[in-house]
Amino acid sequence: MAGRWMEFGKHGANGAPGGEALGIAMEGMVRGISSPVDSERGLAARLNYLTKSDAGYEAMDRAGVHVSPRTLMAWLAEERTPNKANLARLDAAYWDLRRRNVAADLKARLNNNGRGTRVEINPVNQRGVEQKYRRDLAPRSINVRGVWDRAVDAWMDDDQDELDAVWDEVLDLIGSDYDGYSYVSSIGWSA
Structure with a gap:
C-alpha cells in the first residue's frame, strides 16, 4: 500500500x-432478514431461503448444519425449534448464502x-x-x-x-x- x-x-x-x-x-x-434468527419470523425466513436451492443446502453444510431430513422438515413445519448451536449455524449459513448471491450480482453491477x-x-x-x-x-x-x-x-x-x-x-x-x-x-x- x-x-x-x-x-x-x-x-x-x-x-x-x-x-x-x-x-x-x-x-x-449485503442486506437480508432483519428479524433475529431466534424469532419465529426470522427462523422461518432463513429456513425458507436456505431450502429453496442447492446452494442453500451447500451453505448449511459449510456452516455445519448436519441434521436428518426429518428434523429439517420439523423445523420447516414449525413443529420443532433448532437448539442454540443450530440457530447460530443457520444464521451463518443464511449470511454466507446472501454474500455469495450478492457477490455474483455485484460483479455484474460494478463492471457495468x-x-x-x-x-x-x-x-x-x-x-x-x-x-x-x-x-x-x-x-x-x-x-x-x-x-x-x-x-x-x-x-x-x-x-x-x-x-x-x-x-x-x-x-x-x-x-x-x-x-x-x-x-x-x-x-x-x-x-
Whole structure:
C-alpha cells in the first residue's frame, strides 16, 4: 500500500486503509432478514431461503448444519425449534448464502458491461488535526474499470492483501495525489 502516512493517526486523522474501506463498502451491499434468527419470523425466513436451492443446502453444510431430513422438515413445519448451536449455524449459513448471491450480482453491477463504476472516495477525517499538519484533500470521484472481479473475489475470500493490491490500482487512477487517499474515511458507489 502507498505510504507517506508513515504514522497514520499520529496527529489525529481518522480513517481506514483504502482496501479495508473497499471491503466495508462491499459488505454494506449485503442486506437480508432483519428479524433475529431466534424469532419465529426470522427462523422461518432463513429456513425458507436456505431450502429453496442447492446452494442453500451447500451453505448449511459449510456452516455445519448436519441434521436428518426429518428434523429439517420439523423445523420447516414449525413443529420443532433448532437448539442454540443450530440457530447460530443457520444464521451463518443464511449470511454466507446472501454474500455469495450478492457477490455474483455485484460483479455484474460494478463492471457495468465494461464501463466500470464511478467511485466516490472520501478522504480521511482531519477535524482533530492541527491546521499545520493537515493535508489538502477533497472528496474524489473516479470511474473504476477492470478490477471489480478481483475485488469482489478478494472480499469473498476475506483476502485483505488482495483488496490492498486492488486499492493500489484504484489509487493509480487518481494521479499525483494518490498517496493522500491510501487511507480514507469511506468510499461508495451507486451500483
